[in-house]
Amino acid sequence: MxxxxxxxxxxxxxxxxxxxxxxxxxxxxxxxxxxxxxxxxxxxxxxxxxxxxxxxxxxxxxxxxxxxxxxxxxxxxxxxxxxxxxxxxxxxxxxxxxxxxxxxxxxxxxxxxxxxxxxxxxxxxxxxxxxxxxxxxSSITAALSVAGAVAHSQASSGFLFAGFLASKQAERTAQVQQLGQEARCCVLLEAPHRIGELAQALAVLGPRPVTLAREITKQFEEIVTQPAQQLPAWLDGSPQRSRGEFVVVLHPVELQDDSGEGLRVLRLLLAELPTKAAVRLAAEITGAPRNALYDAALEIRREGTEEE
Missing domain, CATH: 3.40.1010.10 (Tetrapyrrole methylase, N-terminal domain)
Known part of the structure; x- marks a missing residue:
């Protein structure tokens, strides 16, 4: 000591x-x-x-x-x-x-x-x-505190902790697709021997910013933010970059505002359908994140109740 x-x-x-x-x-x-x-x-x-x-x-x-x-x-x-x-x-x-x-x-x-x-x-x-x-x-809150993952609206505030994704490729791909529909910040964990596979899976998220934080609080700590599509190339840039335990932060995505197609379609559907059905159809029609649309639908319902 x-x-x-x-x-x-x-x-x-x-x-x-x-x-x-x-x-x-x-x-x-x-x-x-x-x-x-x-x-x-x-x-x-x-x-x-x-x-x-x-x-x-x-x-x-x-x-x-x-x-x-x-x-x-x-x-x-x-x-x-x-x-x-x-x-x-x-x-x-x-x-x-x-x-x-x-x-x-x-x-x-x-x-x-x-x-x-x-x-x-x-x-x-x-x-x-x-x-x-x-x-x-906590590695989770440590990474979040420096990621600069700014929410764009109430619908994208807060964060989702997803932990380790599945090791099998098909399951992991499905999970990434689901996370891609999540407007909020998403936090993942990954081991060094699998970080390359995770980066390849996340690349489909295109320009969505992702923060990789490895070896947090240790001598070789490294924290970097890249567009999801550039993560594999960044990792390949140096063998050192794939070493250590990782926290991966998917930054929030911006939901279209009231003039956007997603919310416009959602409002029309909410006038005729139950909330879940309206959200599902609005997401399928416009491609907007379903979870964000659901949060927006609840807010729209609340506004309607207050006006009554």
């Missing part, structure tokens, strides 16, 4: 020890996605305080703890990953019912978001026990 983390442990105690940490609760702790300095003071305090730690990989977590000078015997670490989450959750619940405080950490980032942890949290809550979040690092 470096001297800097020694002082961090002291600061963690000073900053967080006065807070309430109820027994019989599961503390879901976000950990760094690459840079060890991204740990929070409250996370350091809780990882010292709890009676045990459930983790995605006990060896990885043991190494992480030692980096901060937090020594834990192996008996205090419980493996809980995607292959045993349901079974291990029952062990966690049994210990919580005894009044123990337990933490859960994934290998990196915020548990339950692409990583294991969601089933554990659901099981603990179903047992009538508390789950307490300790927020921190």
């Amino acid at each position: 470096s001297a800097s983390f020694a002082s961090a442990l002291s600061a963690a105690h000073d900053a967080a020890s006065a807070q309430n940490y109820p027994p019989g609760a599961l503390y879901v702790v976000a950990t760094p996605i690459g840079n060890l300095a991204d740990i929070s003071l409250r996370a350091l305090h809780v990882l010292q305080l709890v009676d045990g730690i459930a983790c995605e990989d006990t060896r990885h977590t043991q190494g992480l703890l030692r980096s901060y000078g937090l020594e834990r015997p192996g008996s205090q670490l419980l493996a809980l990953h995607q292959h045993n989450e349901a079974e291990a959750a029952q062990q966690v619940i049994a210990r919580l019912q005894q009044g123990q405080r337990l933490a859960y950490v994934s290998d990196a980032g915020t548990p339950g978001v692409s990583d294991p942890g969601a089933r554990l949290a659901a099981a603990v809550q179903a047992a009538g026990l508390r789950t307490i979040p300790l927020p921190g690092a």
